[in-house]
Each structure stands twice: as C-alpha cells, then as structure tokens.
Amino acid sequence: MARAATTADAFNAVAEPRRRQILDLLAGGERPVTDLVERIGIAQPQVSKHLRVLREVGLVRVRGEGRQRIYRLDARRLKPIHDWVGRYEEMWSERYDRLDAVLEELKREERGDGGDDE
Amino acid sequence: MARAATTADAFNAVAEPRRRQILDLLAGGERPVTDLVERIGIAQPQVSKHLRVLREVGLVRVRGEGRQRIYRLDARRLKPIHDWVGRYEEMWSERYDRLDAVLEELKREERGDGGDDE
DNA sequence: TTGACACATTCCCGTATCGGTATATATGGT
C-alpha cells in the first residue's frame, strides 16, 4: 500500500497548492483551461492533470464550448473539510492560546526541562 | 519532483485519515501512544510515524512522563485550513445549490447535451 | 483535406508515501 490517491477525497485533492490555486481562480468565475494556464504559470498538461483530479473528486465541473472546455467550481465537496476543521475552531481562540502558555509555564517550573521540539 | 511531503504543511498532514483520527482522539484530551494504538487499531510503529508527521507540522506537542510520551493537540495550525475553506462556505448554501440546478437545466435545454462526468 | 488551436492522455523519472517487520533507544523495576 502507498499513500492514498489524490482522488480519494477532497482532503487529498486539496493538499496540493496548485490545485487550491485553481479552485481560487475558479471561485472568481468559470474559466477555460488556457486562462488557468496563463494565470498559474505552469504547463498546460499539468493544469489538465490537476483539473482531472479535481473533476474526479467532484470539486469542479466541465462544460464544452466550441473547442474550449469551461471549468466551473463546485464547492460542495469542500463542506466535509470545513465541517471537520470547524470542530477545532474554538481551540485556537485567544483563550486557548493563553491556556497553552500557562501550561507550558507550569511544566517549565516543575522540571528544568529543555524543549522537546524537533 | 514528487508529491509534496506530508510534513510540508497541515493540508498534507491532515489528508491522511488515520492522522485525522489521531487528532480527533487527542481533541478529547492528551494521551500516551499506547492509548492511541489501542483505540485506532493499527500497529504502534505506524502510530508513532503518524505522530512524527503531526509533530513536524506542529499539530501536536509531546511531553515525556516516565517512559510514556504524552501527546497533546495543538490546533492552531488548523486555522489556515479553516480560513481557506471558509472562503467557500457560502457557495454550498441552499441558494447556490439551486442556482447550480438552474444552470444545469438551462444548459440541458440549450443543447441536447450528455453528461460530462467521469 | 489540411492546418491551427484547445485540451487530454501517455510515458518517463525521481521521490515520498504507508504498512509491515525488525531493531534501536529510553526509562523503570527488581
């Protein structure tokens, strides 16, 4: 077994910065591939491949118009991500940051401990 | 070049279901590794490796206590994800779903077009 | 039909994954 496919779910699809960039662009309205290629600055095949992933996960829809293929955002598949992360939202509030700092302090006083971080 | 490292950022770290599961467990309070191993049901080395990734990204903190290592959630690094996804939140509301349906309808009427989905 | 344009697919390569198994590194107990 290896790492899960990027097409496994939105979490994996969106882990790639270029793909987020594409979604960000599409958030401003539907666009043909060439448009995306220009704005992102990577080669066309790469863009097409990223779009394929986004399509398979259901984050974008395509429509053929003449020789162009117009891509449109479908944000619904982002909801699971939002829902999951949302459960943690209160934990990075000011209050929790404070609690964090306090706990660190206490530990540092208890034992003359060094950092454990990488 | 290959896929970005899982330790590149929280997006990549959290793309792995097992790692989300670990964070979910830690959301209920700090826990030693063995505890996580039992609850998740995968081998200890795998858990340790996932914890390493989470540590390197800054999503968890460790504290040594006797021969145990107590892991604690640090949710702050999830904020970028929440912020990014949050920008799309309004787009999966009822209204947009409707708009979506309407657009599909219109297109289907204009041209006797088949589906474009995989 | 031929050619240009828009886009998708295929192949290659180097890399990093995840799981499995084995081993190393603490730390505590006797």
Place this chain on the structure above:
DNA sequence: ACCATATATACCGATACGGGAATGTGTCAA
C-alpha cells in the same frame, strides 16, 4: 546488571504522485 515496558527509528516493497516532453483527440476555418 538485567529484564520488561513504552516508544522511536530503520529498512523493505508496492504504489502513485507531479513535473517534463511528446503525442493523441476534438473542433473550427479555409
């Protein structure tokens, strides 16, 4: 010192990613 417990690391194999380059497919125009 020795053994058990708790955890981390190293090594392996299979997978598939992501960029690059080349090629295939579809559509319009003359």
